[in-house]
Amino acid sequence: xxxxxxxxxxxxxxxxxxxxxxxxxxxxxxxxxxxxxxxxxxxxxxxxxxxxxxxxxxxxxxxxxxxxxxxxxxxxxxxxxxxxxxxxxxxxxxxxxxxxxxxxxxxxxxxxxxxxxxxxxxxxxxxxxxxxxxxxxxxxxxxxxxxxxxxxxxxxxxxxxxxxxxxxxxxxxxxxxxxxxxxxxxxxxxxxxxxxxxxxxxxxxxxxxxxxxxxxxxxxxxxxxxxxxxxxxxxxxxxxxxxxxxxxxxxxxxxxxxxxxxxxxxxxxxxxxxxxxxxxxxxxxxxxxxxxxxxxxxxxxxxxxxxxxxxxxxxxxxxxxxxxxxxxxxxxxxxxxxxxxxxxxxxxxxxxxxxxxxxxxxxxxxxxxxxxxxxxxxxxxxxxxxxxxxxxxxxxxxxxxxxxxxxxxxxxxxxxxxxxxxxxxxxxxxxxxxxxxxxxxxxxxxxxxxxxxxxxxxxxxxxxxxxxxxxxxxxxxxxxxxxxxxxxxxxxxxxxxxxxxxxxxxxxxxxxxxxxxxxxxxxxxxxxxxxxxxxxxxxxxxxxxxxxxxxxxxxxxxxxxxxxxxxxxxxxxxxxxxxxxxxxxxxxxxxxxxxxxxxxxxxxxxxxxxxxxxxxxxxxxxxxxxxxxxxxxxxxxxxxxxxxxxxxxxxxxxxxxxxxxxxxxxxxxxxxxxxxxxxxxxxxxxxx
Numbered sequence: 001x002x003x004x005x006x007x008x009x010x011x012x013x014x015x016x017x018x019x020x021x022x023x024x025x026x027x028x029x030x031x032x033x034x035x036x037x038x039x040x041x042x043x044x045x046x047x048x049x050x051x052x053x054x055x056x057x058x059x060x061x062x063x064x065x066x067x068x069x070x071x072x073x074x075x076x077x078x079x080x081x082x083x084x085x086x087x088x089x090x091x092x093x094x095x096x097x098x099x100x101x102x103x104x105x106x107x108x109x110x111x112x113x114x115x116x117x118x119x120x121x122x123x124x125x126x127x128x129x130x131x132x133x134x135x136x137x138x139x140x141x142x143x144x145x146x147x148x149x150x151x152x153x154x155x156x157x158x159x160x161x162x163x164x165x166x167x168x169x170x171x172x173x174x175x176x177x178x179x180x181x182x183x184x185x186x187x188x189x190x191x192x193x194x195x196x197x198x199x200x201x202x203x204x205x206x207x208x209x210x211x212x213x214x215x216x217x218x219x220x221x222x223x224x225x226x227x228x229x230x231x232x233x234x235x236x237x238x239x240x241x242x243x244x245x246x247x248x249x250x251x252x253x254x255x256x257x258x259x260x261x262x263x264x265x266x267x268x269x270x271x272x273x274x275x276x277x278x279x280x281x282x283x284x285x286x287x288x289x290x291x292x293x294x295x296x297x298x299x300x301x302x303x304x305x306x307x308x309x310x311x312x313x314x315x316x317x318x319x320x321x322x323x324x325x326x327x328x329x330x331x332x333x334x335x336x337x338x339x340x341x342x343x344x345x346x347x348x349x350x351x352x353x354x355x356x357x358x359x360x361x362x363x364x365x366x367x368x369x370x371x372x373x374x375x376x377x378x379x380x381x382x383x384x385x386x387x388x389x390x391x392x393x394x395x396x397x398x399x400x401x402x403x404x405x406x407x408x409x410x411x412x413x414x415x416x417x418x419x420x421x422x423x424x425x426x427x428x429x430x431x432x433x434x435x436x437x438x439x440x441x442x443x444x445x446x447x448x449x450x451x452x453x454x455x456x457x458x459x460x461x462x463x464x465x466x467x468x469x470x471x472x473x474x475x476x477x478x479x480x481x482x483x484x485x486x487x488x489x490x491x492x493x494x495x496x497x498x499x500x501x502x503x504x505x506x507x508x509x510x511x512x513x514x515x516x517x518x519x520x521x522x523x524x525x526x527x528x529x530x531x532x533x534x535x536x537x538x539x540x541x542x543x544x545x546x547x548x549x550x551x552x553x554x555x556x557x558x559x560x561x562x563x564x565x566x567x568x569x570x571x572x573x574x575x576x577x578x579x580x581x582x583x584x585x586x587x588x589x590x591x592x593x594x595x596x597x598x599x600x601x602x603x604x605x606x607x608x609x610x611x612x613x614x615x616x617x618x619x620x621x622x623x624x625x626x627x628x629x630x631x632x633x634x635x636x637x638x639x640x641x642x643x644x645x646x647x648x649x650x651x652x653x654x655x656x657x658x659x660x661x662x663x664x665x666x667x668x669x670x671x672x673x674x675x676x677x678x679x680x681x682x683x684x685x686x687x688x
Contacts, residue, residue: 021393023627023649025389026176026308036052037301038381040473041510069399096581096635096684100570104602104621106594109658111680112621113643118685120618121661122170122210122641123150123221129208131224138674141183143194146201147230150208152177153677154643156269156360156577157630158277159449160340165215165637169227169340170676171277172643172679173266174203177309192310199309200233204263205279207340216638218681229343233262237336240410241352243465249331251350253317260331260349261317267378268360268485268577268629271370271392274405277338280358281349282378284332287311290320299469300356300377302329330466335375335407350409352625353387353446354468364488365393366493366537371408374495376483380502381512382469383416383477384486386445388538389540390452411452415445416477419544421516429506429514429521431558434685439546439560443531445473445539481518481526483506485577489608491584493537496547498575501592517544519557524596525551525573528588530608547586547614548606550575552597562614571619572604573597576627581635584608584664587619589628591644601628603642620682623660623675625649630679640682648675 015381055466098114111120126136126149133148151174161168177199186192209225212218222228243249248266249257258268267282290302291314297303300322311318317328333355338347353361363373369392375385389412394401421427423434447455448471454461456471464471488495501516504510506521514521517529527637528548530548535541550573551559553566561569574592581587586608590601607613622628624643629643648658658675 017123017371018339026178036380037299038107038469038473039365041089056510067331084327096618096633096638100617100618101602101619101621103571103597103618106598106600107135107624108113108600109624109648109660109663110621111660113682116685118209119680119682120218121678121680122219123206123208124661125150125154125202125676126150126633127221128223129206129228129230132408133223141198141372143197143201143685146198147232150206151204151230151232152182152202152471153645154206154679155267155629155645156279157632157641157643157679158269158271158340159219159270159632159634159641160208160275161210166212168210168219169225170206170208170210170219170679171269171340172206173269173279174205175266175282175645177202177306178646178649181648181656182653183452193314195251196310196314200262200311201230203266204230204232204235205277205336206230207338207343211222215482216683218639219389227341227343229340230408231263231347233264235263235347236261237263237347237349238352239331239334239349241350241465243351243462246462246466247327248462248466249327250319251327251331260293260333263336263347263349264332267358270360270373270487272337272363272667273365273395273407274402274408275339275341276406277340278361278363278373278409279336280360280375281332281334281336281356282359285329285355288318288320288329288333290329292321296467296470297329299473300329300333309388330355333357335373335409337406339406347639348406348410349413351465352410352412352414352452354385354414354464355466356382356385356468358468359484359486360542361387362485362487364490364493364537368400368536368538369393370412370538371485372485372488372537373409376486376497377469378482378484378500378503380482381479381510382482383472383484384480384497385468385472386415386417388413388415412451413450413455414448414464415540416448416472416475416630417443417542418446418476419443419478419515419517424516427514427516427519429519431520431560433560434516437563439519439549441516441544443478443542443544445542447540448472450473478515479512479518481523484575487580488537488579489580489584489586491580492608493533494608495533496578496586497531498578498588499523499527500574500576501526514541517546519546525549525556525559526575526592528575528586547608548572548616550574555597561616564612564614564616569614570604570614571597571599572618574601577629577631578632579631581605583635587631587633588616589631590651591627591629594625601626602622603628603631603640623647624658625651626658626660638684641679642682643677643679645677647677651675 077340155175156173158171207229209222210219252283265283269279285301291304316322334349335353360377371389373387389408426434530547549560552571553559576591577589586606626647627645632641647660651657
């Protein structure tokens, strides 16, 4: 039989959610077209008894504390980046004011910034990382070369300056690959196997050093930097937490159940106060074929399929029915932690933080000194989680403190959210604002583990941590519209939840009726929730309200912008990643606007306080077919960073949709023909 790599074609009737058919297959293995993973009958808001406390009374009980912390690293004397995406300390400036750009039509292949700003890539797919790395040659790619070059489809982004402000490190996830635009079509078995090995090298994570001539200037990456590193599908990771060593995690290659080869589907992430990077393993199920279906496998979307990477043809661990590899899928779906200052340190996978399709994790230090991490499960009708560490953060800058802090996420308690609406009886799926003028209510964090042990009757601790979705089902958690990035503000302690969309909300037979936190049936544009802890950051009670119901207000009457006049905002669809600037404003990157409102994805600024609260303003637009990832806002430094993922996704090698970021065509005398995912920086031109 002749082997062929599956070629993917855009089909208009394929897409039910926010993405193109190509992205759906490659990124999440057509999750929206498969069977619903969550078939539990957890109650909606209208079935939950209302909490007998007013919103005002709840908010009066207490405020969430947060420590905006800067710590140093012994090796570099570098200030560690603040949690939740906040910018590091730099000389004070005028902030980042700009004139919002107009939406850019989805057929336009351009990176667009406001008037007075410039942009340039810092690093692109294939750029050499090490002194001996080969230069990128798109016509002669190898796995060995790719292991020493910047990976493909960059997603989560961190820019961590050193104390000098003129050096630092960039850390980036590489979520998945697209064979359609990386290579010409082939049916040669040897070529296809070589490419499958290259896909392993193109995914994972990159750490690369940065340099610039002065604070406020754009960055360049350093080939051969001492901290440069690639983590791939073959890199070893140490499992931590109480599931480490469990029989659920043992394989023929790792009978100890403690060392995992590789990380998969790395999506968003976060910076910790102690200077490490967190990365979420998201759509890991799409890398495995699993012909024997169990309840546990089905709940995680595992099925018999031909994967887009075809690894199951060449590597036995990616067929979960192969003897000795039945548990291999259980070893993915965790929060990964790496030390960007130490390229030899073994990265960690934290089982105490649960296993699901982690979009990412973002950390804040509560007023009791314990670390709290917020996490979303990026699946239709799945849940919002948080983790509270057992031990307290040590702010001292010495080796002992750093060692202690880098184990904080290995032991603690895991919670899942249950929401209650204040106007539940008025919610009918239309998205109409309730009579009290707010989508709001209260909520409870339900413990899945208590003092590190199972809090779910009938499940062991190991089962809760490995089959976390099933534990959350039993806990009666609220089904959400795809919680992607979840980040706390260091300025206020409030938590912002990007619910990207859920086209199945309210659909017959899907067991997820509209509720006040997810008030629109067929929610294709998504929304953003603002959550306020009312019994301390590590407590079990919260209040919440919807900040934004996204969409184009010119064509969608259900849009809502925290009460700000709709005619004065930029259209926004499918919120994905969020970040904060030094003034406490929220910045939102999007993933899916082309398929819904007909414009390219972008980055948007949203004030959270004062008369401009809810005023969405578009800062930039990414090229055709691309998704906006990252972002990082160093407004006092005058710089904004995004990772441009899957530009030209719907094209093909023979007919590219994009030539970003170099915009040269081999047929026209240029060097490259395919688009190259890249990390981009934008700055005010007048500042130079």
